[in-house]
Amino acid sequence: MRAMVLPAPRARLRMEERPDPVPGNGQIRVTISACGVCRTDLHVVDAELPGIRYPIVPGHEIIGRVDLVGPNVTTHAPGDRVGIPWLGSTCGICRFCRDGMENLCDTPLFTGYTRDGGYATHTIADARYAFPLDEGSNDVEIAPLLCAGLIGWRSLVLAGPAEKLGLYGFGAAGHIIAQVAVWQRRSVYAFTRRGDDAAQTLARRLGAVWAGASDEMPAEPLDAAIIYAPAGELVPAALRAVRKGGRVVCAGIHMTDIPSFPYGLLWEERQLVSVANLTRQDGLDFLRIAPQAGVRTETTAFPLDQANDVLSMLRNGQILGAAVLTP
Secondary structure (H helix, E strand, O other), X not given: OEEEEEOOOOOOOEEEEOOOOOOOOOEEEEEEEEEEEOHHHHHHHOOOOOOOOOOEOOOOXXXXXXXXXXXXXXXXXOOOEEXXXXXXXXXXXXXXXXXOOHHHOOOOEEEOOOEOOOOEXXXXXXXXXXXXXOOOXXXXXXXXXXXXXXXXXXXXXXXXXXXXXXXXXXXXXHHHHHHHHHHOOOEEEEEEOOOOHHHHHHHHHOOOOEEEEOOOOOOOOEEEEEEOOOOOOHHHHHHHHEEEEEEEEEOOOOOOOOOOOOHHHOOOOOEEEEOOOOOHHHHHHHHHHHHHOOOOOOEEEEEHHHHHHHHHHHHOOOOOOEEEEEO
16 A cells, blocks of 8 residues: 655655555455545644654545455445544543543544544544445545534534524635535625635635625624634634624634633623534534535545645645545
């Protein structure tokens, strides 16, 4: 197999030839056809997350087909089409797993972070955390659904029944969830980097009633806002934009420090909450709803060996929608 490997913190990925992996108990081996490039991959490359083991193969928006199953796997067979998400495995016995909050498991494994991921031709996955996929959809187009879509969906649910919904950051997650929110008959307000006309134009094309810079205020208060961009300064901005009793959801796994802000922005029962990872039920729910909502991703495909260039483009805000690597 071939893989783009991160050998050390903040290093460039390098292409390596490795022996084909062999699945263990409860695992499957997947031949990868597409892997989305997520902003979390930048946090892995930049060593902004704790406990990264090196060397590591990044990538956690994986589409492929099972080509080998390990012992005690009864849910998948060779040839099955699957999607592999960020949450790669959980213990099943800690208090969070027992209480239906496996996204908060005490000893989880994460694809492309604490176990090798999808910037490769093959990967190993826990069969319990490989979602079965129907035939017919395009591998490149659905790859971003496996994280941007799933975390976006979890954050949308957590935002509650907001009629006026602000989305701060209109990249992979924002452009997916905007479509779901419009389908749900919500009014979407898209906030982007100042001067990002392409993202604002995309937002309007996808049904947003307003699109502007993140330091602008909407014409009327929002019921809720979701922050996808990893910029802590957006927290006070979003709190300023929501009404009394409104909610701000921080949807990223990493964010720069939140600057101090007056208590008055949080007063009047405004809420500030965060999203962590996903559950398998999130995946089942979203993968059922996405086709009903007619979600279409804006994607650009790149060869696997261009992963370093793609990560640089993502860092610099040069990707419209989502980028996808194809082995």
